[in-house]
Amino acid sequence: METFKIILLTVAVCGSNIAVTSQESTEDPPIPIPKPKITGHPTHKVLYRTETVTLNCVVPGGASEFQYDWYKDSANFKTEHHSSITVTDGGNYECKAKSRTSESEKSDGYTLTLQDLPEARVQSEWTEAFPGENVSLQCVIPVSENWIYKWFKDSENVVSSDERSIKDNTLTLSVKSGHEGDYACQAELKGRTVTTTKSKIHSLKVYDLPEARVQSEWTEAFPGENVSLQCVIPVSENWIYKWFKDSENVVSSDERSIKDNTLTLSVKSGHEGDYACQAELKGRTVTTTKSKIHSLKVYAGGKGTLSSECDGMLPTGRCCTHPWVLRLPRPLSHVSG
Structure with missing residues (x-):
């Protein structure tokens, strides 16, 4: 390794006499620091507001005696000079490493995107049903991720049973009267600390089977x-x-x-x-x-009979004042005309 010769001059002034002495010293030259690289844990670069990510400023070669400067969107970000930082905000992050005699160039940018939590929504055409029908409700999340779904009925957790099946984002009911109520869903991102709020309720009315x-x-x-x-x-x-x-x-x-x-x-x-x-x-x-x-x-069709209370009661030639009744083979209330 090349060394540099350093000459130190010492000047002493005593009255009108000046004494000059010299001393030679050798030191290692400044060592260049390789350009660092930022790694993240977890590795996903899209953050939801409940998440944190640890960023590491890694210098090739594994040296650990450096100090580190961090930048977010080109501005100084951290007063601490650690190789790792924890962040919760989106932005473009950079770092560089420094020793006593030199410093590296800035790393390439590491961009994190911050998103609001997505909203869960119950989707179904079913708002009413009869016992014995199969009703399906879907929990829809606008962002396609590896979600784990939870279901609630009247604020109580719903679990799979003979009458209720949960598969992926779908709840299927083999309807009984007890299934009437208000349904909601929620989703949790697998392996991450991300859980949506509960969806708005979806009401299901269950009617008793009507009688004809x-x-x-x-x-x-x-x-x-x-x-x-x-x-x-x-x-x-x-x-x-x-x-x-x-x-x-x-x-x-x-x-x-x-x-x-x-x-x-x-x-x-x-x-x-x-x-x-x-x-x-x-x-x-x-x-x-x-x-x-x-x-x-x-009734079969037939002739009616005409009768009166006077029948057989009056002598020949006398008049009857009682009404005559036409008797048909069915009630007169059904005779029209």
């Missing part, structure tokens, strides 16, 4: 009359209706018309019987139980 009911004023009819029966469901939905007569399925024909929830009969004697209906929710696995039966009596 046959509604009609008709309980008896004559051939040729038009009789209408309606299948009534208390919950207004997109129902598909089925009709039964004496437990057999009823289909439309020239004598029977089914439109929406109404069965219309062009009455014939064979239409006498017990009618019931049932409804199925279009596009969903919801079917009501059969309604209670509604009986229809069909």
